[in-house]
Amino acid sequence: MRIDILTLFPQMFQDPFSVGILKRAIDQKLIQVNIHNIRDYTHDKHHTVDDYAYGGGAGMVLKPEPIFEAVESVKSDISLEEAKALPIILLTPQGRLFHQQIAQELSGYSHLILICGRYEGVDERVREHLVTEEISIGDYVLSGGELAAMVVVEAVVRLLPGVLGSEASALDDSHTTGLLEYPQYTRPDVYRGWAVPDVLLSGNHAQIDKWRRHQSILRTLKRRPELLDKADLSLEERQLIVKLKEESSS
Ligand code: 9D3
Numbered sequence: 001m002r003i004d005i006l007t008l009f010p011q012m013f014q015d016p017f018s019v020g021i022l023k024r025a026i027d028q029k030l031i032q033v034n035i036h037n038i039r040d041y042t043h044d045k046h047h048t049v050d051d052y053a054y055g056g057g058a059g060m061v062l063k064p065e066p067i068f069e070a071v072e073s074v075k076s077d078i079s080l081e082e083a084k085a086l087p088i089i090l091l092t093p094q095g096r097l098f099h100q101q102i103a104q105e106l107s108g109y110s111h112l113i114l115i116c117g118r119y120e121g122v123d124e125r126v127r128e129h130l131v132t133e134e135i136s137i138g139d140y141v142l143s144g145g146e147l148a149a150m151v152v153v154e155a156v157v158r159l160l161p162g163v164l165g166s167e168a169s170a171l172d173d174s175h176t177t178g179l180l181e182y183p184q185y186t187r188p189d190v191y192r193g194w195a196v197p198d199v200l201l202s203g204n205h206a207q208i209d210k211w212r213r214h215q216s217i218l219r220t221l222k223r224r225p226e227l228l229d230k231a232d233l234s235l236e237e238r239q240l241i242v243k244l245k246e247e248s249s250s
Pocket residue numbers: 091092093117118119120121135136137138139140141142143144145146148
């Protein structure tokens with residue numbers, strides 16, 4: 001997969017892509033990441049990337065020309081056919097809320113363009129005539145789209161074949177089973193008087209699996225009950241949840 005990122009702060013992408021899974025994916029040539037400075041696509045003496053909003057109001061708006069030209073420059077080294085299928089994603093607070101299924105969807109493309117907004121926003125013509133989708137990573141205020149782009153890249157790249165290698169399969173992740181993870185422990189078996197649950201030391205793997213499944217369900221019910229609607233649960237597990245809900249409300 002090729003990923004082109006358009007930003008006013010290319011330095012922000014240095015470290016996150018030079019460690020861990022992303023670094024390995026790049027080294028193994030499973031992904032190619034190109035960071036483009038939007039400022040490099042200006043033509044005026046002052047390299048102007050933003051301007052006042054028509055109609056007034058506080059804050060600056062990113063000008064359309066450098067963004068269009070940066071995207072066109074990326075498109076100029078791919079075929080027309082490739083360019084047609086290419087998602088051009090704007091990271092913006094007004095976008096579709098990012099989640100695992102969108103990561104899954106994006107992992108099916110061979111090329112992505114991510115545009116990071118800054119300032120108060122981006123000229124609307126960029127959304128209307130260039131961008132194919134808009135993504136937000138959550139309802140909190142960031143200073144720009146850069147960190148959001150990194151979140152999207154990390155979530156997507158982990159799903160590409162070969163990227164996780166020996167680590168746990170992406171399919172095992174809690175957000176694909178639909179439940180939160182069970183509590184995990186490692187040595188020592190007693191730390192400051194706090195013991196690891198006996199069942200985990202029992203060596204009885206059927207019991208351990210059952211305990212973990214139960215813990216996952218309990219934890220999901222307590223912290224993220226809305227996830228249970230879509231979770232993959234047996235009839236018995238659904239009945240258990242009904243019972244637990246009755247107990248907690250009485
Ligand atoms: C405080 C300014 N806001 C009120 C008008 C608007 C606003 C503009 C630009 C708020 C944040 C930003 C910059 N954020 C992003 O570009 C962004 C973002 C985010 O803030 N939260 C979650 N996901 C994303 S993706 C891009």
